[in-house]
Amino acid sequence: xxxxxxxxxxxxxxxxxxxxxxxxxxxxxxxxxxxxxxxxxxxxxxxxxxxxxxxxxxxxxxxxxxxxxxxxxxxxxxxxxxxxxxxxxxxxxxxxxxxxxxxxxxxxxxxxxxxxxxxxxxxxxxxxxxxxxxxxxxxxxxxxxxxxxxxxxxxxxxxxxxxxxxxxxxxxxxxxxxxxxxxxxxxxxxxxxxxxxxxxxxxxxxxxxxxxxxxxxxxxxxxxxxxxxxxxxxxxxxxxxxxxxxxxxxxxx
Amino acid sequence: xxxxxxxxxxxxxxxxxxxxxxxxxxxxxxxxxxxxxxxxxxxxxxxxxxxxxxxxxxxxxxxxxxxxxxxxxxxxxxxxxxxxxxxxxxxxxxxxxxxxxxxxxxxxxxxxxxxxxxxxxxxxxxxxxxxxxxxxxxxxxxxxxxxxxxxxxxxxxxxxxxxxxxxxxxxxxxxxxxxxxxxxxxxxxxxxxxxxxxxxxxxxxxxxxxxxxxxxxxxxxxxxxxxxxxxxxxxxxxxxxxxxxxxxxxxxxxxxxxxxxxxxxxxxxxxxxxxxxxxxxxxxxxxxxxxxxxxxxxxxxxxxxxxxxxxxxxxxxxxxxxxxxxxxxxxxxxxxxxxxxxxxxxxxxxxxxxxxxxxxxxxxxxxxxxxxxxxxxxxxxxxxxxxxxxxxxxxxxxxxxxxxxxxxxxxxxxxxxxxxxxxxxxxxxxxxxxxxxxxxxxxxxxxxxxxxxxxxxxxxxxxxxxxxxxxxxxxxxxxxxxxxxxxxxxxxxxxxxxxxxxxxxxxxxxxxxxxxxxxxxxxxxxxxxxxxxxxxxxxxxxxxxxxxxxxxxxxxxxxxxxxxxxxxxxxxxxxxxxxxxxxxxxxxxxxxxxxxxxxxxxxxxxxxxxxxxxxxxxxxx
Numbered sequence: 001x002x003x004x005x006x007x008x009x010x011x012x013x014x015x016x017x018x019x020x021x022x023x024x025x026x027x028x029x030x031x032x033x034x035x036x037x038x039x040x041x042x043x044x045x046x047x048x049x050x051x052x053x054x055x056x057x058x059x060x061x062x063x064x065x066x067x068x069x070x071x072x073x074x075x076x077x078x079x080x081x082x083x084x085x086x087x088x089x090x091x092x093x094x095x096x097x098x099x100x101x102x103x104x105x106x107x108x109x110x111x112x113x114x115x116x117x118x119x120x121x122x123x124x125x126x127x128x129x130x131x132x133x134x135x136x137x138x139x140x141x142x143x144x145x146x147x148x149x150x151x152x153x154x155x156x157x158x159x160x161x162x163x164x165x166x167x168x169x170x171x172x173x174x175x176x177x178x179x180x181x182x183x184x185x186x187x188x189x190x191x192x193x194x195x196x197x198x199x200x201x202x203x204x205x206x207x208x209x210x211x212x213x214x215x216x217x218x219x220x221x222x223x224x225x226x227x228x229x230x231x232x233x234x235x236x237x238x239x240x241x242x243x244x245x246x247x248x249x250x251x252x253x
Numbered sequence: 254x255x256x257x258x259x260x261x262x263x264x265x266x267x268x269x270x271x272x273x274x275x276x277x278x279x280x281x282x283x284x285x286x287x288x289x290x291x292x293x294x295x296x297x298x299x300x301x302x303x304x305x306x307x308x309x310x311x312x313x314x315x316x317x318x319x320x321x322x323x324x325x326x327x328x329x330x331x332x333x334x335x336x337x338x339x340x341x342x343x344x345x346x347x348x349x350x351x352x353x354x355x356x357x358x359x360x361x362x363x364x365x366x367x368x369x370x371x372x373x374x375x376x377x378x379x380x381x382x383x384x385x386x387x388x389x390x391x392x393x394x395x396x397x398x399x400x401x402x403x404x405x406x407x408x409x410x411x412x413x414x415x416x417x418x419x420x421x422x423x424x425x426x427x428x429x430x431x432x433x434x435x436x437x438x439x440x441x442x443x444x445x446x447x448x449x450x451x452x453x454x455x456x457x458x459x460x461x462x463x464x465x466x467x468x469x470x471x472x473x474x475x476x477x478x479x480x481x482x483x484x485x486x487x488x489x490x491x492x493x494x495x496x497x498x499x500x501x502x503x504x505x506x507x508x509x510x511x512x513x514x515x516x517x518x519x520x521x522x523x524x525x526x527x528x529x530x531x532x533x534x535x536x537x538x539x540x541x542x543x544x545x546x547x548x549x550x551x552x553x554x555x556x557x558x559x560x561x562x563x564x565x566x567x568x569x570x571x572x573x574x575x576x577x578x579x580x581x582x583x584x585x586x587x588x589x590x591x592x593x594x595x596x597x598x599x600x601x602x603x604x605x606x607x608x609x610x611x612x613x614x615x616x617x618x619x620x621x622x623x624x625x626x627x628x629x630x631x632x633x634x635x636x637x638x639x640x641x642x643x644x645x646x647x648x649x650x651x652x653x654x655x656x657x658x659x660x661x662x663x664x665x666x667x668x669x670x671x672x673x674x675x676x677x678x679x680x681x682x683x684x685x686x687x688x689x690x691x692x693x694x695x696x697x698x699x700x701x702x703x704x705x706x707x708x709x710x711x712x713x714x715x716x717x718x719x720x721x722x723x724x725x726x727x728x729x730x731x732x733x734x735x736x737x738x739x740x741x742x743x744x745x746x747x748x749x750x751x752x753x754x755x756x757x758x759x760x761x762x763x764x765x766x767x768x769x770x771x772x773x774x775x776x777x778x779x780x781x782x783x784x785x786x787x788x789x790x791x792x793x794x795x796x797x798x799x800x801x802x803x804x805x806x807x808x809x810x811x812x813x814x815x816x817x818x819x820x821x822x823x824x825x826x827x828x829x830x831x832x833x834x835x836x837x838x839x840x841x842x843x844x845x846x847x848x849x850x851x852x853x854x855x856x857x858x859x860x861x862x863x864x865x866x867x868x869x870x871x872x873x874x
Contacts, residue, residue: 012255015270016506024506027278027558030589038590057265085558087276089255119261227262 002102004066005082006094006248008186010059013089018053024090025065031085034078035070051105051236051247052112052201055208060233061186064247066098066105093183094248102251109202109247110239111165113178114209115187115232116195122228126194126220132169135220136195140167147215160215163200163207171196180246182234190232201236258346259334267333271507272300275348278504279556281317281324285350289321289433291357293347293394296328296365297372298787303328304503305511307565308363308400312421314499322429325349325357329372330379332785338379345379354380358432360394362413364402367764368757368787370409373398374779377412384776386414387459391442395432395449404487404534405713407823408767408775410458414446418827419454419488420520422496427452451480454488461826463769469810471768471821486828487534491866493520494542498549501556513561513594514553516546518578522567523852523868525859526624527635527843528666530712531567533831536859537867538852543574547581554591563594570599571853579607596620599638600646605653618657618703619650625666626676632846633668635839640680647684651691657701658684664731664752665709665723667843674731677704678738678748685744700744705751706735708758712765713824714831716839722762722812725755756794757786762812768823774804832860 009021016024026046029036038044047068054060072078075095082092118127126132139145145161166177171187174196187193195216199207209231217224238250257264257274264270285291294313296303303309309326316324325347330338338345344353354360360382362373374384377396383389386396398406399417406416417424428449435445450457460481464472476483490496502514521538522531550562562582569575582593593611598604600619608617621643625631628640647658662677681704688700708728711717723731732752739750764771777800785791801808816822818837825833835858842849849857852868862869 012257012274012276014261015264015274017271020271020506020508023508026560027504030558030560031278031555044590056270057261085278087278089276227265230261 001069001072002066002098002100003069003072003078004064004094004096004098004105004248004252005092006096007063007065007090007092008059008061009054009063009090010186011089013087014057014059017056018050021063021090022048022050028082028085032081034072034081037068037070049104049106051109052206054233055210058231058233061093061183062233062235062247064105064236066102072097096248097253099251099253102253105236105238105247105250107203108238108250109236110200111198111237111244112201113180113182113196113198113234113236115190115193115234116197116209116213117190117230117232118192118194118228119230120191124194124228125222126217127192129169131220132194135216136167136169139216139219140164145215145219147211160207160211163205164197164212165200166196166198167212168196169194174198180235186232187234190230196234202239256351258343258351263334263337263341267337268331269300269507271505272328272331273334273348275326275351277506278558279501280349280503281313282349283317283323285323285352287320288323289436290323290359290429292316292322292324292359292361292429293354293357294324294326295354295360295362295376296326297362297369297376298329298365298785299331300328300505301507301509304505304509306363306365307515307517308421310499310502310515311497312361312425313503314501315422315425315497316429318497319426319429321433323349327354327360327376329375329785332791335375335379335784344381345376355382355393357394358436360396362396362398364398364400364406364409366787367402367408367761368792370764370775371779371783371786373409373412374776375784378779385411387411389414389442395445401530401534404530404827404829405765405767405824406456406458407769408764408771410769411772411776413458415449416456416458417454417488418456418485420490422490423488424452424454428455447478447480450478450482453482453486456485456827457481458769463823469770469807471823471825474821474823474826484826484828487830489830489864489866490520490539491864493539494545498545500549500552502553504557504559511563512559513563513592514550514557514559515563515565516550516553517541517565518546518569518572518575519566521867523571524568524637525635525839525849525851525857527633527716527839528624528663528709528712529567530715533714533836533859534829535567536829536831536852536861537864537869538571539867540572540574543578546578547585550582551585554586554589560590561592561594563596566597568599569595569597570601570604576603583607583610600650602649605649609653617655618659618701619647619655620659620661621646622661623680624661624663625669625673626662626678626680627673629846630666630669630673630676632848633843634666635843635849637848637851640683643680644683644687648687651688651700652695654697656688656697656699658703660684660702660704662704662706663709664706664735665728667709667711667717667720669731671731671734674735675738677706677735678742681739681748682742682744685742685747689744700747702744702748703751704739704748705753706732707753708755710758710762710765713822714827714829714836716836716843718766718822718836719816719818719820719840721815722759724813725759728755728758754789754792757792759808759812760786760794760797763808766822767811770804770806774800774806777803830859830861830864835859 036046051064144159149156149158168174214224236247237244395414398413403416431448460478466472519540521535781796
């Protein structure tokens with residue numbers, strides 16, 4: 001049977017790359033006696049896949065992984081079983097069964113929500129409430145937000161305005177915009193949150209929050225220094241006929 | 254949330270930040286304030302290498318069993334972080350608490366190979382601990398060394414407060430108790446060193462006076478305080494089934510070199526190969542009981558989530574109950590997709606049966622370690638493996654579907670002639686010829702033979718400790734000769750030849766049988782910028798040569814001489830059980846090409862029987 005696991009990744013685990021997180025889960029499942037199905041063939045590997053790898057340094061409340069299981073308990077038991085063999089900084093906070101026909105989550109990913117905060121012992125002009133409010137209003141009113149996209153081979157000017165679905169400087173307005181019910185605990189833990197945004201994600205347009213932040217800094221006339229900001233992923237969504245549905249509920253059985 | 258010693262900014266700017274954050278599965282968490290002794294265990298090489306070492310896992314578990322001790326870990330920061338730590342004055346920290354190593358009571362460094370010696374200085378330097386033991390104060394930890402290179406600690410004697418000679422399971426608790434006694438007494442540093450020196454197995458270099466003859470050899474080596482013994486006796490774990498072994502080994506987040514459960518099935522070896530130090534210093538062979546191994550295999554796999562287990566020993570085929578153990582493992586874990594790795598296995602019917610069941614024959618290769626190319630030379634080194642056994646083993650394997658063979662040899666063995674060198678090429682070719690005697694339709698494509706040579710380095714506590722080592726020019730000449738001979742063989746196209754770097758081997762040779770005069774050279778090399786010498790990309794031969802010149806020390810003295818029978822060696826103060834007389838007799842046997850039977854065939858009277866354990870008390874058939 002197919003299942004989708006939602007987990008958080010915080011603290012020092014921000015420095016573990018997604019391939020190592022994959023290996024970490026493989027071992028955790030063996031420790032917890034969870035029977036994951038294996039692929040057929042000469043070198044069988046466990047059937048597990050991530051929705052969208054999180055960049056090194058970013059934290060998250062909502063990472064998703066699809067797995068195929070030989071057998072399973074009810075979701076609450078599964079969550080407890082897995083968490084009993086995990087460290088404190090990668091925790092499972094959701095488990096749902098999927099329809100057998102469910103598409104892999106990575107292929108239906110459409111958007112992600114992020115919080116951007118100023119790290120402890122760092123400062124940014126964007127942390128000034130009035131400053132950011134005014135700049136953000138003007139920034140988002142632009143018809144076009146053009147950035148220079150550099151690849152190994154070429155440089156290209158791209159308009160990212162259309163890929164910013166929602167953006168706000170406070171959680172209250174942001175919740176109104178997205179209509180999503182967030183787990184507030186990690187939001188409250190963020191040292192100095194300054195920005196909330198919902199951005200296009202997935203195989204069509206994958207807009208990284210760093211890019212939006214850099215564009216806002218440039219627009220506001222302040223220097224962008226990536227080490228000042230902590231970026232935290234809040235949720236991932238799938239596109240269901242034009243409507244965004246949290247990944248944990250998409251094609252749920 | 255754990256507070257890390259390095260800022261996000263630094264962690265994001267270096268390679269593999271996971272090397273420095275700790276927090277691994279099964280890491281022991283204690284409050285440093287609640288313990289009497291903080292012990293920092295160090296492997297002086299990069300994290301992925303250090304995390305693969307079984308010895309540290311055993312001691313980590315053993316120390317942390319005690320509530321009054323918190324044992325943490327540290328590894329060598331890779332050069333990218335090293336330069337940042339120097340630039341920003343960041344003190345080296347332990348992974349668990351992320352607190353400075355300098356604040357610990359002990360820094361224990363495992364000495365696994367000579368080429369890590371400059372890394373020891375890096376560790377001390379980054380920690381802010383004085384490099385020379387004599388310059389340390391009560392504000393510094395006691396620096397203690399152990400492991401195979403501690404059996405000749407003299408080249409690094411200046412940097413250590415003490416060495417522990419023997420197996421870690423036995424004497425550390427005693428040392429810790431003495432330390433607590435000393436700490437509450439408020440006596441000075443030297444007093445603790447004296448207390449330590451009185452514990453069997455502990456060697457405190459500064460309590461010994463060394464004098465030299467005019468030719469540079471040792472004249473006298475004498476203790477200067479009452480507590481220091483004239484001879485330090487190796488400490489041996491007598492019962493391998495009633496001792497410490499981790500139930501919950503640490504599991505790193507990044508892939509370590511040895512990324513699996515390691516089960517040490519026995520310690521020591523019965524074979525008595527004359528070049529092998531491990532075969533002498535770990536005598537006598539002591540197997541662990543089948544019950545112990547089954548129980549630990551189960552618990553460790555469950556506690557780590559690894560999908561592979563490796564059976565570790567110097568010669569697994571000499572473990573009497575190996576078939577029972579392996580078939581049990583295969584049966585017990587057959588539903589869990591657990592791989593079983595069996596290194597150090599002689600290729601015989603059992604080995605091939607097991608291998609065909611646990612490995613994908615098409616992908617795996619067979620490994621033989623004849624060590625020498627001719628039977629004459631194998632008799633010289635007492636490697637009891639005949640050409641017939643190799644060819645039969647290879648043939649059985651070929652019929653079983655294998656077509657890849659790895660062969661390991663040494664160049665520069667004592668008394669080696671060019672015929673012996675050519676023998677390596679000939680033996681490689683014979684194995685290939687064996688393959689082509691199989692009818693074409695039964696063959697599995699072409700045979701693929703990889704022949705590797707390393708350069709023989711004479712080690713202390715072996716019968717070859719008297720022998721001269723080849724110069725690097727000779728080694729290079731033999732290598733080129735061998736390559737030309739490989740190319741002359743009928744199946745030259747099926748044989749790939751790899752060789753080892755002569756520059757590194759030469760230095761290994763110097764340090765292996767070195768004395769205290771080398772301490773200043775190693776320190777100078779470190780100051781010249783040498784570090785990570787075991788890594789080809791960082792090894793810098795010229796800087797080493799400069800250091801030897803600077804300190805006026807002649808490398809030739811250590812590697813070129815054939816030593817006299819009665820020469821006093823820098824390591825003679827250590828008693829490993831095996832006597833110097835026995836080793837010299839074996840040296841003479843090697844010259845006479847006489848083979849000595851293994852411990853289970855016939856006791857050779859090496860001296861290890863004084864420990865009264867293992868094979869020495871086993872019933873012989």
